[in-house]
Amino acid sequence: MTTAANWSIEGKNHERNFKSIMFLGLLWLSLFVAFLFLIILLVTTAMNGMGRYDIRLFTDYNNTTPADAGARAAILGSLFVVTVTAFMAIPIGIAAAVYLEEFADRTKWYNKLIELNIQNLAAVPAILYGMLTLGILTLLGLKNKNVVIGGSLALALLILPVVILTTREALRAVPQEIRDGSLALGATEVQTVTKQTLPAAIPGIATGTILAVSRAIGEAAPLLLLGALVFITYDPNGLFAGFTTMPIQIFSWTSAAQDEFKQLAAATSMLLLVILLSMNGVAIFIRNKFAKRW
Amino acid sequence: MNSSVKIDDFSLRSSSLRIGERIIRGTLFAASAFSVLITIGIVWSLLVPALEFFRQVPVMDFLTGTRWAPRFKPASFGVLPLIVGTLWTTTIALIVAVPFGLGSAMYLSEYASDKTRRRLKPVVELLAGIPTVVYGFFAIEFVTRVVLKDWMGLDVGTFSVLSAGLVMGVMIIPTVASLSEDALSAVPLAMRQGSFALGANKMQTTLRVVFPAAFSGIAAAVVLGISRAVGETMIVALAAGNKPNISSNPLEGAQTMTGFIANAALGDSRVGSLEYDTLFAVGLLLFMSTLIINFISIRLVRRYREAY
Numbered sequence: 001m002t003t004a005a006n007w008s009i010e011g012k013n014h015e016r017n018f019k020s021i022m023f024l025g026l027l028w029l030s031l032f033v034a035f036l037f038l039i040i041l042l043v044t045t046a047m048n049g050m051g052r053y054d055i056r057l058f059t060d061y062n063n064t065t066p067a068d069a070g071a072r073a074a075i076l077g078s079l080f081v082v083t084v085t086a087f088m089a090i091p092i093g094i095a096a097a098v099y100l101e102e103f104a105d106r107t108k109w110y111n112k113l114i115e116l117n118i119q120n121l122a123a124v125p126a127i128l129y130g131m132l133t134l135g136i137l138t139l140l141g142l143k144n145k146n147v148v149i150g151g152s153l154a155l156a157l158l159i160l161p162v163v164i165l166t167t168r169e170a171l172r173a174v175p176q177e178i179r180d181g182s183l184a185l186g187a188t189e190v191q192t193v194t195k196q197t198l199p200a201a202i203p204g205i206a207t208g209t210i211l212a213v214s215r216a217i218g219e220a221a222p223l224l225l226l227g228a229l230v231f232i233t234y235d236p237n238g239l240f241a242g243f244t245t246m247p248i249q250i251f252s253w254t255s256a257a258q259d260e261f262k263q264l265a266a267a268t269s270m271l272l273l274v275i276l277l278s279m280n281g282v283a284i285f286i287r288n289k290f291a292k293r294w
Numbered sequence: 295m296n297s298s299v300k301i302d303d304f305s306l307r308s309s310s311l312r313i314g315e316r317i318i319r320g321t322l323f324a325a326s327a328f329s330v331l332i333t334i335g336i337v338w339s340l341l342v343p344a345l346e347f348f349r350q351v352p353v354m355d356f357l358t359g360t361r362w363a364p365r366f367k368p369a370s371f372g373v374l375p376l377i378v379g380t381l382w383t384t385t386i387a388l389i390v391a392v393p394f395g396l397g398s399a400m401y402l403s404e405y406a407s408d409k410t411r412r413r414l415k416p417v418v419e420l421l422a423g424i425p426t427v428v429y430g431f432f433a434i435e436f437v438t439r440v441v442l443k444d445w446m447g448l449d450v451g452t453f454s455v456l457s458a459g460l461v462m463g464v465m466i467i468p469t470v471a472s473l474s475e476d477a478l479s480a481v482p483l484a485m486r487q488g489s490f491a492l493g494a495n496k497m498q499t500t501l502r503v504v505f506p507a508a509f510s511g512i513a514a515a516v517v518l519g520i521s522r523a524v525g526e527t528m529i530v531a532l533a534a535g536n537k538p539n540i541s542s543n544p545l546e547g548a549q550t551m552t553g554f555i556a557n558a559a560l561g562d563s564r565v566g567s568l569e570y571d572t573l574f575a576v577g578l579l580l581f582m583s584t585l586i587i588n589f590i591s592i593r594l595v596r597r598y599r600e601a602y
Contacts, residue, residue, distance in 0.1 A: 017495075020495050020496065020498075023500075024401075024497070027397045027398070027400050027405065029397070030395075031401055033394055034417075034467050034471075038417070038420060038421055038424075041424065041432050044435070045432065048431075095321065095322045095325035096325040096326035099325060099326045103319055103322060104326075113330065114327060114330060119592050120585065121329060121333060123525075124336065124525070125526070125581075125584055126525065127525070127556065128577060131555075131573070131574065132332070135340075160329065160332070188315055190314070190319075211423070214423060215423075218425030219426075220425070221426070221531075224531075224559050225555070225556075247427045247528075251430070251532065254430065262431075266431065269425075269431055277420070277423070284416045
């Protein structure tokens, strides 16, 4: 994006009066507050978890005695559920985005409806996806709803609109000339998409999907509805096995009365934050490093 | 939307598709049509139990009643306390998110160099990447206990809408900042140059030229922020408490619509019982409210996209 900052007409010599300096100060302040908050959140959470950064956090199951409790089932549960989520949401999301961006005739009413619908879905409260999944699982006749496949389904439905929207943005950034060139050389439309447009958009798509998946890792609300707040003392070992995830475990430990559980909640939060922040880092790195500027 | 020139304008497309291509196109279309199915699914999964609920509780009693006590005997199903709770947390969140989000957006769009913006924007967006349970934990353990109680000496209990709202506000800053920045950046450079040429300084240009020109986009950002705040669950479930309460005091706890759903889901109400259906009645109300809010936001975005 080009901004006024690139231009020589800037009105800089008028910038010295008190009011405009104050204004710039306020703008700085608002950015500063956001950063400050981020730092305070990280530091206080890290300090609250002090004393529980040990190997038992990873190796022990949950326990009614805080000293013996660990987050093993939650960590494995998160990994398992999110992997299945990614397998469900990413292919459908990319396919939908390719259709909407590359093939859809935007003047047709049904394509307009789909677009409007996806924009709305992206802003539907997460907890409602839990209620939808509850409905689907009841319809399928599942008695025990707190199963890996249920949790993954809820999270996949939740992140699908995000995957679609970010993939579309990545595809839109690919210049029209590339498609025209490919078509002019005799490639079919599908070949153009698979051999030219999609490969060119991969960095953008990767960034978007990593961010979408990291949202799924941190989300707890839809899983609460499936009843994921249960005491799990085994590794999730199949699509129909019971599970718990890190955010759910944090929620349950935060609501517990004993302070030692809060310590555990904070330690698990830190672990979750490290995972998410590194995923964010990777996403930003991919965006800055590989994204082509046309 | 982006470029006005689409493939359709050229004759490069083959006039008739091969069968294989047709199948692939059909599959891709099915994937995008699936999203419509999700919406239908949400409506269906909420409406069926909610209708069951309204067969026993009149709609007017639900919408205008002032006592929410679905688990008491005699039970009372007035949803207003939940709505008031939601309004409290949402309002407090907006008081935090709008000025800070908009301020950040103005700095990033009007003052920061390209390089600075590329570095700072991801950091602001990190706030959106933090799990809401972690925000909830932070709200109880730090904001309520340390900031409100110890530092400010306020008379807060364990749960308060103030604490939940404040933290939720920070969570929404990136939503407001990111969309507002898009709207501000979309204002044509010529408008700024015109303003500078007339002798206005940067502050005057930002406030009197760029801001009004980007107004509908900024409004859309705020409206989307409202939608986020109304639908946010984990922060309120942890920090706002679960006592339905029509109160004029933000230091007290209250239950929001999402807070009720989360809390009720933890109980073991049987499928088909009135208690279970209550969940979906509130869910339907939540869906309808966010649907209206989202459409307003989408409309506003379209307006500025059309303008520039």
